[in-house]
Amino acid sequence: MTARRYMLPGALLEEPGAKRTARDWLVDSLFMLLAIGIGLLVFSPTEDQHGDLASLIDVASGVIGWIALWWRRRWPVGVAVLTITLSAFSAFVAGAALIALFNVALRGSRRALIATTALGLAASTVFSLIYPDPDLPFVFAVLLSVLITLFVIPWGLFTRAQRDLLRSARERTRQLEAEHRARVEQAREAERRRIAGEMHDVLAHRLSLLSVHAGALEFRPDAPPAEIAEAAGVIRANAREALQELREVIGVLRSDADGVVPPQPTLDAIPRLIEESRAAGMKVSAQVDVQGGDVLLGRTAYRVVQEGLTNARKHAPAAAVEVHVAAEDALVVEIVSRRSALPVAAGPGGSGLIGLAERVELAGGALEHGPNPRGDFVLRATLPWTP
Structure with a gap:
């Protein structure tokens, strides 16, 4: 890539501080030799018509024109006016004037x-x-100058068209690369959100269970040894479950490359999830009338129930919770936290529900949450269902 850059004109790089490339130096050297060669070729037939002073002026004008070519990229019109004006009486500057005219066709308006x-x-x-x-008669000399001019200008215009095509191609390449980088960044951002959602779903539920049992131990240090041992066992079990589910999340991420997906929670895992919440002291009544289903649907329904129980445990630990999972034309997952024991702070709408809504939408469903007419907080997901 670097070698190809050196073979491009510096003007095409269009980068801050872009200097002359190796190609520019080569072209400048060739143009300088070409200008000297044309100058000698034009000077030879008129050498006898030059006196010593005229020859000195001619050579000096040629040197000025050759040096001026160095700045032809920055000031194409100025260099052309200077060299062409000098070419009216200087043979040595004729080559520089032709190159300057070519340069105006290439860069000028x-x-x-x-x-x-x-x-x-x-x-x-x-x-x-x-x-x-x-x-050579005067008329033929003028006609020869016209023909040379008609050759130089189309050549410059053709080179300009080629550069415009190359510049357009480079611009399209930049746009494609920018779009590719944007797509990669979007994919990474989506993956980060997915990771965050999985981590939230896995850890929030388990840590809330740990918090409940740890709180019981803190506020009842005089509890019977059997109850303390039972609570410690639940804490240990949930900590082990949290670590296991976290490993499964990491396994999902690592499996993207080889297409192997570890076992995911499904509809059949919802009763166990409810039993864990009951064991933590929650008042949960449940009616789960659906089994099976595909992996995506089952995992989404499982996460809805998990998020509903976690939020109820965090924001309304004394509330009675009802879980309904049923399917007819659609799979409906509903978690209701009863108003009778709800504190003022009930009805959460934080990042957990936002991520859950995105998960449900990806599964083709819709998520609703908020108080019902009785004041109970309801979390309801409606998902497409094929028996």
């Missing part, structure tokens, strides 16, 4: 090209009058 072309034709006419060629 249409108006500048017309003006410098007219100036070039006028300068060549004046030169033919000052140094007439005895072997």
